[in-house]
Amino acid sequence: MSKVEFNKETGPREVFCGLTSIVWLHRRMPDAFFLVVGSRTCAHLIQSAAGVMIFAEPRFGTAILEEKDLAGLADAHEELDRVVNDLIARRPEIKTLFLVGSCPSEVIKLDLATVAEKLNKRFLGQVRFVNYSGSGIETTFTQGEDGALKALIPLMEASDEEKLLLVGTLANNVEDRFKKIFRNLGISNIESFPPRQSTELPKIGKNTKVLLTQPYLSDTVRDLKHRGCEIISAPFPLGIEGSTEWFLGAAKAFKISELKVHEIISPLINRAKLALESHKEILKGKRLFLLPESQLEISLARFLHNECEMDLIEVGTPYLNKDLMKEEINLLPDNTKIVEGQHVEKQLDRVRESNPDLVVCGMGLANPLEAEGISTKWSIEMVFSPIHGIDQAADLAGLFSKPLKRNQILTSKTLVTH
């Protein structure tokens, strides 16, 4: 392991909670509905993060707890029952309904598992009910996906068929590219989790080789292991380096020669390097500060340093699973400062002191930092954009070069105005 510096910090935070991951999960599985059992705050959070207004009726909603629901839990269970009945009557196309726990539902100990069990019996053959918690007292941002996937694992049937299982939500076009490349490598049985239809869950077993596409799936990985799956150890497919190692990791698990991998992906690498050049020119030597939010920070830092030659000031992450991130951490330069957790005020003090060229942060902080003259990139864009794979390396770099380029244009002294 390279000599990185690990730090922990606690204090006031500035991050989304796990409910936010519904924003991309519901798009991945269009036959599912996500029903948050929570407060008006939960509803307001999701609509603010997702720009809900463009939908006639979105595939997610909130059963808002009211005063009378807090008075007696029995009544709350009954009320939830009523809401679910109404919802299913209105949206008969729903195949899977996720009951999503929130901070208030966790605190009052609303037992969503029991509710789900009862509903599963009643709607047998029509709708499946699954429950998980996206609460902010337990989860940060992308951890919501971890919870949702973990909740689906018990529904996955067993099979000893050999297969490659890609785990973590990917943009559909990126997923198609990956599958094509794996087929070219000679791996033909490839499935994704989450699948594109909630009812088409992959079967898993001792010959399932799991390749993670996202770094935030600790709990899912643990449960897949319990089901006998083999977890392929690799960095994550961000950038050329990460993606190459990722393909190599899979190839090794399927006993495919390294030579074959290089043969297939070298043309891709060559063209990606070419595409990366113009971004590297802008990013090279620039100093980067990553605030914690998506858990993608370590992989991004590795890509931006190793392939775009940026200097890393601090790499924040809301949560660090050293085991899962081992391969990534190995690729980081020595003395990288990783900070797990957050004290947002102290961290912003460090941002100002270190005078970075670019800060990766949440939307709440971006404009205030810009107003102080610090260029920013909002981290939420990483989970909404197709950034995985060799072919997307330049696009990924583009997310970071754009604010710097824009800054250059706007502050350019060559503009003659009169």
Place this chain on the structure above:
Amino acid sequence: MELTLWTYEGPPHVGAMRIASSMKDIHYVLHAPQGDTYADLLFTMIERRGQRPPVTYTTFQARDLGGDTAELVKKNIKESVERFKPKTLLVGESCTAELIQDQPGALAKGMGFDMPIVNLELPAYSKKENWGASETFYQLIRTLLKEKVSYSEKISPLRWKEFGRRPKVNILGPSLLGFRCRDDVIEIQRILSEQGIDTNVVAPLGAGPDDIERLIDAEINICLYPEISEASCEWLKRNFGMEYTNTIPIGIKNTIEFINEVHKKLDLPLTNKKELENKSKLPWYSKSVDSNYLTGKRVFIFGDGTHAISAAKIAKEELGFEVVGLGTYSREMARQVRLTAKDLNLEALITNNYLEVEDAMKKAAPELVLGTQMERHSAKRLGIPCSVISTPMHVQDVPARYSPQMGWEGANVIFDDWVHPLMMGLEEHLIDMFKHDFEFVDGHQSHLGHTATNKKDNLNSDEKKEKNSKEGIIWTESGRAELTKVPFFVRGKVKTNTEKYAILRGIPEISDETLYDAKAYFS
């Protein structure tokens, strides 16, 4: 439990954040888990604020719940006070913290600070954002002024005469995430100043605790946004005798009425009455011949109470529209909205469910929708032009240009904003003249894009799905052919009216003649 897919208002603590963020020298310690920090983006992204809201979230986690969350609250309060040095501290809790009952306000008061501390109790499971803003503003004023109640005389609105100076007023209610507040304040201050009236304090927007303490230097209060400031104005009236205004200066008539009301309260003679009628271009633009086509345009209105009521008055009395629907999501203003609706022979729609609003909109078959950003989307789906008149805020509602809703310039803005989405008068006339020419493209669209207005939705798919209308009425070949000749923007209305007529008359089949019969009947 209430199933909510989208909500017009956030939780009450977001209302408190609106007050804190609008002001200077205030800090708000919010006992809340990390996810609640999303609310910062409402200010930094939607309002494009270059400062973070002055809010510290205690960020308690599940593992803290077994331990001492009260200690966590105290730690955050201590750190915030040291770091931000506020002149007044707001302390409160969000929905989850309300359940664990740490009573952060009481904790803060026991910590021995010498600054005023406002303990905010905002019930998250029964109240909403505007109520939270109103309550916070009221509690803040009460905390900062309650000691002065006992030794202050009742404030006479006429005392400026004794003092030998111009009358002074406070403008209360404008806040961040309020609809066009930034510009309304400038417009109203300008109008008052022209009338010889000075502004003492504008609050909460831009004010600090020191300004709140000198609210009582003014003679009267202007209650500009009752949703936010009525409770405060009422308290100031009860305790200091300060009168406050009731008229909201949106539209020409209400602006003039507002000026009258202020003058009357201050006993200041109104000498430029005639002049006032020519301050805005709205009256003349509305009278000019091109505006003839606005007559009787069917308008559906939904928004916060204040803006919906004002819009109804302008629509009917100043633009000559016909109001065919009126509603609000502000339950606190339901009574007033109902009264206004009754005057228009309508039943007010009071709801927080946007799907109900969309249904009502569909049924009312309006030609123009005045609503929130959500109604703009609903109207787009239905192919109806829309102008936004109310919160909840969207980044488009914070335009770069000066764009008030109130006062003279507000009336100009309203005329443009409401009329431009419609097809222009001459344009409509020409389309009517040339609609049978082969060059005329069926589905000709206004430049503001009626993306949803297409043959498919209006006619073809309807035909396929329900060749016969719901009531079993059949459209004959000639009837359908004639219907296609009707310009798309009134086709839906013609179709409904003709069917209504057919039912009324017991006509089982609609032919081209039935269409004309119906047209004559309804004209």
